[in-house]
Amino acid sequence: MTNSILKIDYPHSIQLLEQMASESIEKGPFTYVNSGSGAESTLRANVSAFEDWHIVPRVLNDVSKRDASTQILGTTFPSSFAIAPVGVQSIFHPDGELASARAAAHHDVPFIASTLSSYSLEEVAANLGNTPRWFQLYWSKDVELALSMVKRAEEAGYSAIVITVDTALLGNRERDLTNGYSPLKLGKGSANYLHDPVFLSRLGSNPSSDDPDVIGKIVDVIFNPSLTWDDLRTIKNHTNLPVLLKGVLHEEDARKALHYGVDGVIVSNHGGRQLDGCISSLEALPSIAEVIQGKVPILLDSGIRRGSDVIKAKALGANAVLLGRPFVYGLAVGGEQGVRHVLKDFIHDIDVSLALTGFSSMIQVDQSIIRKKN
Numbered sequence: 001m002t003n004s005i006l007k008i009d010y011p012h013s014i015q016l017l018e019q020m021a022s023e024s025i026e027k028g029p030f031t032y033v034n035s036g037s038g039a040e041s042t043l044r045a046n047v048s049a050f051e052d053w054h055i056v057p058r059v060l061n062d063v064s065k066r067d068a069s070t071q072i073l074g075t076t077f078p079s080s081f082a083i084a085p086v087g088v089q090s091i092f093h094p095d096g097e098l099a100s101a102r103a104a105a106h107h108d109v110p111f112i113a114s115t116l117s118s119y120s121l122e123e124v125a126a127n128l129g130n131t132p133r134w135f136q137l138y139w140s141k142d143v144e145l146a147l148s149m150v151k152r153a154e155e156a157g158y159s160a161i162v163i164t165v166d167t168a169l170l171g172n173r174e175r176d177l178t179n180g181y182s183p184l185k186l187g188k189g190s191a192n193y194l195h196d197p198v199f200l201s202r203l204g205s206n207p208s209s210d211d212p213d214v215i216g217k218i219v220d221v222i223f224n225p226s227l228t229w230d231d232l233r234t235i236k237n238h239t240n241l242p243v244l245l246k247g248v249l250h251e252e253d254a255r256k257a258l259h260y261g262v263d264g265v266i267v268s269n270h271g272g273r274q275l276d277g278c279i280s281s282l283e284a285l286p287s288i289a290e291v292i293q294g295k296v297p298i299l300l301d302s303g304i305r306r307g308s309d310v311i312k313a314k315a316l317g318a319n320a321v322l323l324g325r326p327f328v329y330g331l332a333v334g335g336e337q338g339v340r341h342v343l344k345d346f347i348h349d350i351d352v353s354l355a356l357t358g359f360s361s362m363i364q365v366d367q368s369i370i371r372k373k374n
């Protein structure tokens with residue numbers, strides 16, 4: 001397809017798009033999105049896990065009209081997926097999250113904004129029109145700061161808070177370390193901090209986004225390794241928004257999530273960027289679905305690359321999925337137009353996969369159409 005504005009021939013395969021992204025941006029940012037932690041075994045397993053399961057399609061059902069949508073916590077996901085929270089997007093394209101937010105709005109795809117965005121959550125919201133948005137929170141060591149971000153998210157129209165719980169510390173990302181590349185240390189994920197009244201009140205003077213001392217203070221407070229389940233009470237006491245946990249992989253943690261009144265879980269290993277050697281998301285899904293028993297929605301990310309992956313995740317118990325790296329490659333290649341291209345292709349692929357599975361509605365997809373490879 002030729003893009004009319006940028007005259008870019010976008011490929012229709014994620015592998016080719018990834019290749020194009022590697023040629024479009026510097027090695028540091030490309031490696032940052034492309035790599036995983038450690039030996040990258042979890043990164044690979046996330047994708048290969050989808051090949052361990054086969055769809056067994058049904059035939060001669062009328063599939064002339066199709067509805068791929070799902071309702072999650074009052075939000076319509078028109079194609080049963082949302083944009084995953086991805087931080088520091090300005091390292092991929094100067095417009096960063098503003099470009100991906102506009103592309104999401106163009107295709108009406110729900111958007112999850114990261115705490116570590118290059119633009120503030122208010123600026124991102126302003127580019128989303130009426131498109132549903134959730135806010136992903138890295139629960140800071142500074143509790144008042146975390147709660148201030150939640151309040152700002154409420155005011156900017158975000159309708160759920162996604163707390164990422166797999167990031168007590170940053171994973172050991174060997175390729176980034178080899179490149180000596182850390183976007184956080186370059187201040188690329190600072191916008192939400194530099195727009196926060198609580199964070200600003202902690203600084204003596206007017207901050208500049210490239211002041212190493214200010215960046216150091218941000219990096220210091222992003223993650224909170226001392227968080228426990230009881231801390232969830234604090235956030236539940238401070239917001240009426242639904243709270244989801246992102247990064248749940250163990251079924252006992254799914255049970256605890258229910259116990260602590262969490263409103264949804266996101267089965268994720270952060271795209272193989274945190275603990276290398278940990279279970280792939282798809283492999284973890286069935287036992288979590290068994291515990292959750294439909295009491296709260298389950299979302300899944302890590303390894304979602306095409307429409308049939310969405311069908312497989314749905315069949316194994318997810319209500320919806322999140323799209324991560326593929327949209328970032330689109331952003332790197334062509335900014336907003338590149339993300340639009342990825343979303344358009346993905347939405348089409350989901351629709352075709354639903355029809356060829358033999359269903360006219362995503363709601364019909366269940367475990368009867370999936371089998372584990374022998």
Ligand SMILES: Cc1cc2nc3c(=O)[nH]c(=O)nc-3n(C[C@H](O)[C@H](O)[C@H](O)COP(=O)(O)O)c2cc1C
Binds near residue numbers: 087272
């Ligand atoms: C470049 C990059 C930045 C990310 N930043 C965040 C983030 O700020 N917060 C978060 O919860 N997850 C973050 N993630 C994880 C994604 O939300 C998602 O879990 C992951 O991309 C899924 O794996 P996949 O893209 O391989 O499918 C990031 C992922 C990538 C690739």
